[in-house]
Amino acid sequence: MGRMAHIRTEPDDDRLLKEPKFVSSFLIPDNEDQEDNKVYFFFTEKALEAETVHAIYSRVGRVCANDMGGQRMLVNKWTTFLKTRLICSVPGMNGIDTHFDELEDIFLLQTRDNKNPVIFGLFNTTSNIFRGYAICVYHMASIRAAFNGPYAHKEGPEYHWSVYEGKVPYPRPGSCASKVNGGLYGSTKDYPDEAIRFARSHPLMYQPIRPVHKRPVLVKTDGKYKLKQIAVDRVEAEDGQYDVLFIGTDNGIVLKVITIYNQETESMEEVILEELQVFKVPVPVISMEISSKRQQIYVGAESAVAQLKFHQCDMYGTACADCCLARDPYCAWDGISCSRYYPTGTQAKRSFQTIKGDVLDKTEERLVYGIEYNSTLLECIPRTLQAKVIWFVQRAHEARKEEVKTDDRVLKVDLGLLFLRLHRMDAGTYFCQTVEHSIIHTIRKITLEVVEEERVDDMFNKDYEEDHVSQKMPCPVQSSIPHGSRPWYKEFLQLIGYSNFQRVEEYCEKVWCTDKKRKKLKMSPSKWKYANPQEKKARIKPDHYRVPRHTADS
Structure with missing residues (x-):
């Protein structure tokens, strides 16, 4: 430390620190004079000035980097220590704010001006009513104004804290x-x-x-989840500057978020861009560091460190609309795909006007078969987390669509629409x-056809009775099956009707008859047959009323 003495706060003076929990500290210069550099401490402590007993406040403390203590008073103790409250609250009715008082983490976003x-501060609430987290942003001008402002003063135990109006030495x-x-x-x-x-008597x-x-x-x-860590990257997008928030949680998840301030309504719009499970085991994130130069974020837990990219533009698909609606400031439509945006590039403007000219009728079509009384999932995952998903159904012989009503049997889940127990009336588009x-x-447009349970049982019984020895397989294995035989799956044509023969044949051919499956089935054809009808019934019946594992666990 050279000529610097070992300096500390007075251990028994509650006016300076009252059971503090330190979070971060930074040396931030005020000007070009290095002798005027100050160190800022961010912490929480029990607040003596609060009306509520044992109230917790978040603080910013400050000392001069060249503080050497006093000559006759405060020897080897801080002589320049000051502190003030760091507020992060949601304005409420009648002037009553909801405060987030406990500081979790601080991130310093460097700008071109190092002064x-x-x-960025990550806070949680100490309220017994609800649990919540908030992120607040502060400018150094506000912090300096507070330390250059009036001191807090209290004459005696019966007096309230007020502005010190006496002479300042x-x-x-x-x-x-x-x-x-x-x-x-x-x-x-x-x-x-x-x-x-x-x-010494006026640190607040x-x-x-x-x-x-x-x-x-x-x-x-x-x-x-509980929010634990924060890191921020400032990025130049086509439509302005964004601060991208990377937030680490207590279960190994990292959120990638942007927020947009609406001046007209004085409100913030939250856009969650990504939600990544970083570690296989859901462990708390305890540290986060970013490298804007490498476009990487490093996430630390007690037992591992993970490296993540700032952006994965290709995951937003190949449509301009999906790219624009994702609202990821790192990405833009380049005329061919969703790719990394560069300020000097030629990508299209990443605004909602570009969507109007895009083709929004690129709908993926699928055909799905479900067996009556079994569970069936109609998969549909939006490309952006902020999109709202609505399901409509068009029944057979009906011209109009109606919104799908969910209940205990039909659920909307993250992966799509889940039927826990399929009924015949569920068939439709x-x-x-x-x-x-x-x-x-x-x-996505999904045609759901429901196969009746009785017809499945009849088909298996018929299949067993007709040929117990032939060991039919779902796919023809080149020349090993006589030309007069037909594949096992075509029995299902009886269940659906020959009006759909061509479509079903193409569907089953695609599902079952690949080269890889042919080879596998050729080696072990017997797996497609039951040893006897009793075994078949024992293995099929209990599965009729199964509940998907992830649903049962939740």
């Missing part, structure tokens, strides 16, 4: 021994006793530090539509 980084308590402060004092050891005595500033827009940029109260920013897109 004015942007500070020189040099101003909390200021550094530097040229910009007059250069009259070579170090804090030269400070007058009056200035040191005042600093009266003015708190409020966030940008006077509200959080993000609030999470859904209770899905299902349309999976996504709605995002008033833009409706039918992304």
